[in-house]
Amino acid sequence: MDVAQPNTSVPATPQPRARRRYRNATTAYLFILPGMALFLAWTVYPLVYSFIMSFTEWNLIKPSRFIGFDNYVRALKDPVFWLALRNTLTYTLITVPGQMLLGFTAAMLLDQPLRARAFFRTLYYIPVVTSWVVVSLIFTYLYNGQAGLINWVLRDGLHLIDKNINWLGEPFTANLAIATLGIWKGVGWTMVIFLAGLQSIPQEVYEAAAIDGANGWQRIRTITLPLIRQTTLFILVLLTIGGFQVFISVYVMTGGKPLHRTDVLLTYMYSNAFEFLDLGYGSALSYLFAVMVFALSMAQIRLLRRPVEY
Amino acid sequence: MLTRTTLLGNIWRYGLLSLGALVMMLPFMYMISTSFKSHAFVLELPPRLIPTAPTLENYQRALTTNHFGLYFFNSTVVAVSATFVTVVLSAMLAYAFARWEFPGRNALFYAMLGTMMVPALTLIIPQFVLAKQLHLLNSRWGLVVVYSAGTAFNMFLLRGFFEEIPQELLDSALIDGAGPFTTFWRVALPLARPALAATAIFSFLGAWDEFTWALTAINDEKLYTLPIALRLFQQQHGTEWGLVFAASAIAVLPTIIVFVLFQRHFIKGVMSGALKG
Numbered sequence: 001m002d003v004a005q006p007n008t009s010v011p012a013t014p015q016p017r018a019r020r021r022y023r024n025a026t027t028a029y030l031f032i033l034p035g036m037a038l039f040l041a042w043t044v045y046p047l048v049y050s051f052i053m054s055f056t057e058w059n060l061i062k063p064s065r066f067i068g069f070d071n072y073v074r075a076l077k078d079p080v081f082w083l084a085l086r087n088t089l090t091y092t093l094i095t096v097p098g099q100m101l102l103g104f105t106a107a108m109l110l111d112q113p114l115r116a117r118a119f120f121r122t123l124y125y126i127p128v129v130t131s132w133v134v135v136s137l138i139f140t141y142l143y144n145g146q147a148g149l150i151n152w153v154l155r156d157g158l159h160l161i162d163k164n165i166n167w168l169g170e171p172f173t174a175n176l177a178i179a180t181l182g183i184w185k186g187v188g189w190t191m192v193i194f195l196a197g198l199q200s201i202p203q204e205v206y207e208a209a210a211i212d213g214a215n216g217w218q219r220i221r222t223i224t225l226p227l228i229r230q231t232t233l234f235i236l237v238l239l240t241i242g243g244f245q246v247f248i249s250v251y252v253m254t255g256g257k258p259l260h261r262t263d264v265l266l267t268y269m270y271s272n273a274f275e276f277l278d279l280g281y282g283s284a285l286s287y288l289f290a291v292m293v294f295a296l297s298m299a300q301i302r303l304l305r306r307p308v309e310y
Numbered sequence: 311m312l313t314r315t316t317l318l319g320n321i322w323r324y325g326l327l328s329l330g331a332l333v334m335m336l337p338f339m340y341m342i343s344t345s346f347k348s349h350a351f352v353l354e355l356p357p358r359l360i361p362t363a364p365t366l367e368n369y370q371r372a373l374t375t376n377h378f379g380l381y382f383f384n385s386t387v388v389a390v391s392a393t394f395v396t397v398v399l400s401a402m403l404a405y406a407f408a409r410w411e412f413p414g415r416n417a418l419f420y421a422m423l424g425t426m427m428v429p430a431l432t433l434i435i436p437q438f439v440l441a442k443q444l445h446l447l448n449s450r451w452g453l454v455v456v457y458s459a460g461t462a463f464n465m466f467l468l469r470g471f472f473e474e475i476p477q478e479l480l481d482s483a484l485i486d487g488a489g490p491f492t493t494f495w496r497v498a499l500p501l502a503r504p505a506l507a508a509t510a511i512f513s514f515l516g517a518w519d520e521f522t523w524a525l526t527a528i529n530d531e532k533l534y535t536l537p538i539a540l541r542l543f544q545q546q547h548g549t550e551w552g553l554v555f556a557a558s559a560i561a562v563l564p565t566i567i568v569f570v571l572f573q574r575h576f577i578k579g580v581m582s583g584a585l586k587g
Contacts, residue, residue, distance in 0.1 A: 024410040027490045031406035035399040035461050036418065042459035043425050046436035053436060106330060109323050116324075122573050123331045126338070129569045129576075131519035133537040134558045137544055138337045141344065141551055147353035149340060156356065184334070189580070196581035245429050248521055252541060266431050273435045274526060286432040293429055 053283035060277055071284035080260045081285065084268040091179050091264060092243030098183040099239055100232070103190025108220070110191070111198040121195070125188040132185075136252035139181045143167040143253075171261035174254050178262070181249050186242070190235055197231030198224070237300040244293050265289050345369070345555040352551040368556035378557060380532060381539040385561075388450050388535055389517040392457035396513040397506055400461040404468035405494055409480070422462040430460070431522060438526055448530045456527070457517045464509045471505040472498060508579050511572055515565055536561040 054071055058064040075081045106124060110117055127135060142149045145166040154160045167173045201224065209219050225232070247266040250256065256263035256271060263271070269289060273282030339359060344352055346364040372378045406412075407419055437456065438447075446452030475498060483493040499506065521537040528534060534542065540561060543554045569576060 024490065025412040028406040028410040028412040028415075031402045031410075031490075031494075032418070035403040035465070038399065038455070038459040039422060039425075039461065041440070042437060042456060043428070043433065043462075044421070046433040046440065047425070047428065049436035049439070050433060053439075102330075106327070109327050112323070114320075114323070116327075118573075120327050120331060121577065122570065124334055125573070125577065126566065126569065127334060129515065129565055130338075130562055131521070131537055131565065133519070133521050133540050134341075134562050135337070137540060137554060137558055138341050140544075141555075142337060142340065144353060147355050147357065149336075149357045152355065152357050184337075188334070192577055192580055241429075245431065247431060252544075270431070270434070270522075274438075279435050279439070282435050286435060290428060290432040294427065297427055 050283045050286055053280055054287050055284075056280045058278075058280040058283070060279065064280070067280070071281050072288070074281060075284055075288060080263060080268060081265075083260065084263040084265045087175055087262060088244055088246065088264040088266075090175060091182065091246050092240055094176075094179040095182040095186065095243050095246075096236065096239045098179070099186045099190045100235060102183065102187045103235070104194050106187065106191040107194035107198055108224075110195060121192065124191055127185045128188040130185075132248035133252060135181065135185055136249045139177065139249075140168065140253050143177050145169060168254055169258070171258065174262045178246070178249050178253055181253070182243070182246065186239065190239070193231060193235050194228070197228035201227050233300070233303060237297065237303075240300065241293055241297055244289075244296065265292075341555045342559060344551050345559050347552050349550060349552055368552040369560075371553055372556040372560065376543070376553075376557075377532065377534075378539070378560075381534050381536050382560070384450060384533060385518060385536040388453045388457070389514050391454045392517040393510050393513040395454060395458040396461055396464060397510050399458060400464035400509060401468055401499060401502070401506065402494070403461060403465040405472050405498055407465070408469045408472035409498075422465060426462045426466075434522065434526060437523075441527055447527050448533060450533060452527055453517075453520075453524060453535070456523055457513075457520060460516075464513065467509060468502060468505050471502040475501055504575070507572075508575060511568060511576070515568065518565065 053064075055066060055068060056064040057067050057070075106120075110120060114120075143151075145151070145164060145168070148167070150167065151161075151164045155162065155164065165173055167177045205223055205227070206219060209223055214222065245266065246264050247270070250262060250264050250267045251270070254262040256267045260268065265285070266289065269282050269285040272278045272285060340357075343359050343361055345368050346366070347354075347361045348363065348365045348367060351358075351362060403422075407415065441447050441452055441456070444452075446455060479501075480493055480497060483497045484490075488496065519537060520535070521541075524535045525538050525541070528538065531542070536557075540554065540558055543550075543557055
């Protein structure tokens with residue numbers, strides 16, 4: 001293994017050199033041993049093991065049995081799998097633009113010498129660091145079908161609806177409610193990353209534009225947005241991957257009910273594995289999910305790497 | 311004229327920002343408010359932010375019955391131990407990757423980096439089977455082991471810091487007769503203290519809030535950590551929102567305190583990560 005040796009064309013006396021280079025190899029191995037052992041046991045081994053399991057019928061009770069591609073074929077024919085995929089996509093398609101739009105607006109508002117800037121930044125970031133379980137419980141309460149705050153505001157406050165909505169009981173409104181929580185929880189993060197991008201734009205650029213008579217919207221469109229393109233793409237990639245991984249909010253708020261209608265890919269995988277103890281099928285669903293996320297990341301990273309053009 | 315537009319702009323700005331702040335904070339305010347309401351008032355109409363007859367009974371019940379103290383203890387022990395192990399192990403990994411050449415270095419480094427893209431939940435089924443075989447289910451130490459295994463991100467974060475330490479500093483320690491481990495412990499670690507603090511904070515919050523693995527690995531109610539206990543509270547006491555939120559408030563308190571205390575480092579860390587990425 002000479003992957004760590006970039007220069008293979010060193011003639012004359014390579015041996016002492018190599019020995020000197022790797023003088024600390026034993027020490028290095030001792031240093032990485034415990035962390036690497038955990039990494040191999042809990043990440044690499046499961047990655048391989050999961051692949052094998054996905055070709056078996058595995059239920060913890062009977063011995064496992066090799067069944068070839070049956071689990072994958074079953075997934076492709078499983079209407080709930082497609083429904084879960086659709087719900088996952090819907091969640092991503094709502095939460096990603098939602099967070100980006102609101103996060104960008106908040107960042108633009110905060111990208112000024114304001115006295116209360118740190119205060120607002122901290123407040124907006126609190127949902128980001130709060131446990132998913134707690135915020136999901138709070139939103140379950142706020143979305144209560146009879147006396148929840150959200151129904152009350154919409155009905156008695158804004159008169160937008162004339163009777164209470166059973167938010168978490170109907171698939172459509174439940175998906176909407178879960179996505180709203182996703183946006184609310186993520187805006188702070190998006191805002192902070194956008195702020196980092198905005199602060200890297202030199203003030204002179206704006207001053208020059210002001211002299212040229214560009215108005216606010218023109219400045220955003222022709223200066224701000226092109227200059228923070230990398231930041232925007234970075235956010236897009238991370239939010240999309242994050243959106244696909246929605247799990248706890250769905251698990252806590254609806255549990256996939258009614259009748260799997262609100263299931264997303266990960267809750268469906270989880271219930272197959274740990275409720276129906278169908279670990280083989282669950283593994284196949286995991287692998288399909290991982291491949292989707294991987295493909296998505298790759299596609300978007302290619303997008304990110306493209307040079308900026310002005 | 312300029313000042314008038316600035317003033318007007320600032321009023322707009324503060325107005326919108328305050329509206330946003332209200333939306334961000336209202337759910338928390340309702341959580342706190344409901345935790346002080348007795349059962350008869352938790353779903354009152356119209357919903358009141360200030361409880362009409364505030365009571366401490368939910369907190370008393372949460373703390374004295376329902377094993378809540380035990381869950382708090384479990385979460386603390388698990389999160390503190392996992393943080394300690396994660397920080398030490400990822401620092402050792404990062405130091406070796408940053409300072410030494412050894413066969414297989416790049417392959418191992420990129421393997422760790424590459425798997426950071428694998429969504430954690432996709433590994434949960436084989437991890438469950440492995441934990442079962444190793445008798446790590448229904449055990450606090452089992453949780454610590456699995457939480458400590460996720461070192462890749464921290465290793466990556468710390469490696470940058472260790473790379474920036476000047477070689478002379480480490481050499482002089484060696485000349486003084488210190489072995490590599492002493493050099494690491496006495497010289498390198500203290501220099502990386504800010505990065506170690508960041509790693510520790512992220513690891514602690516991660517372990518404190520972890521839900522899915524604990525839900526999967528722990529069956530014994532006495533071993534529950536707070537996140538799964540809260541879920542249990544909601545199911546068992548489905549309509550007792552006062553109790554659920556008193557427990558939630560106690561559970562999120564450490565997170566909020568840690569965040570507000572360290573928010574500067576926190577946000578700076580997140581921002582610099584974004585600029586590098």
